[in-house]
Amino acid sequence: MNKLKGSQKDKVKQFVQWTQASERTAMACLAAHNWNLEMACDSYFTNPDQFVPPDERYQRQSIDRKKIEQLFAKYASDPDDGADTNRIGPSGMFRFLTDLHLNATD
Structure with missing residues (x-):
């Protein structure tokens, strides 16, 4: 460099x-x-x-893709966000941020 x-x-x-x-x-x-x-x-x-x-x-x-896909599926399958499991919707994102102990408004 x-x-x-x-x-x-x-x-x-x-x-x-x-x-x-x-x-x-x-x-x-x-x-x-x-x-x-x-x-x-x-x-x-x-x-x-x-x-x-x-x-x-x-x-x-060394990245375990299966674990990443499982983590994604956990939040993409929120029933409040509808049937689209190809993305994480607002409710799934809110749960994700809550699980990370982050304020969703930040």
């Missing part, structure tokens, strides 16, 4: 903050998008595995 310009370093820091990706991933993604932060973030969230270096992929593979 030492060879980057000041504005590029700022973009790397912002990218890391927004995506929780590593600096190496941030630099690779930003460089692939001519240092356009918005385009790089959009592309990263669309396909994060495209920019994660091979030696960092093992960390991503």
Whole structure:
């Protein structure tokens, strides 16, 4: 990161903050998008595995997708939000925030 310009370093820091990706991933993604932060973030969230270096992929593979899907289903299946289980509705989101001990108005 030492060879980057000041504005590029700022973009790397912002990218890391927004995506929780590593600096190496941030630099690779930003460089692939001519240092356009918005385009790089959009592309990263669309396909994060495209920019994660091979030696960092093992960390991503340790995520249990089944548990994530179960957590999502828990809040997406709120009867007050209707039958659409492809999204978390207002009631499900309120329960989610309550379970996290967060104030829904914040």
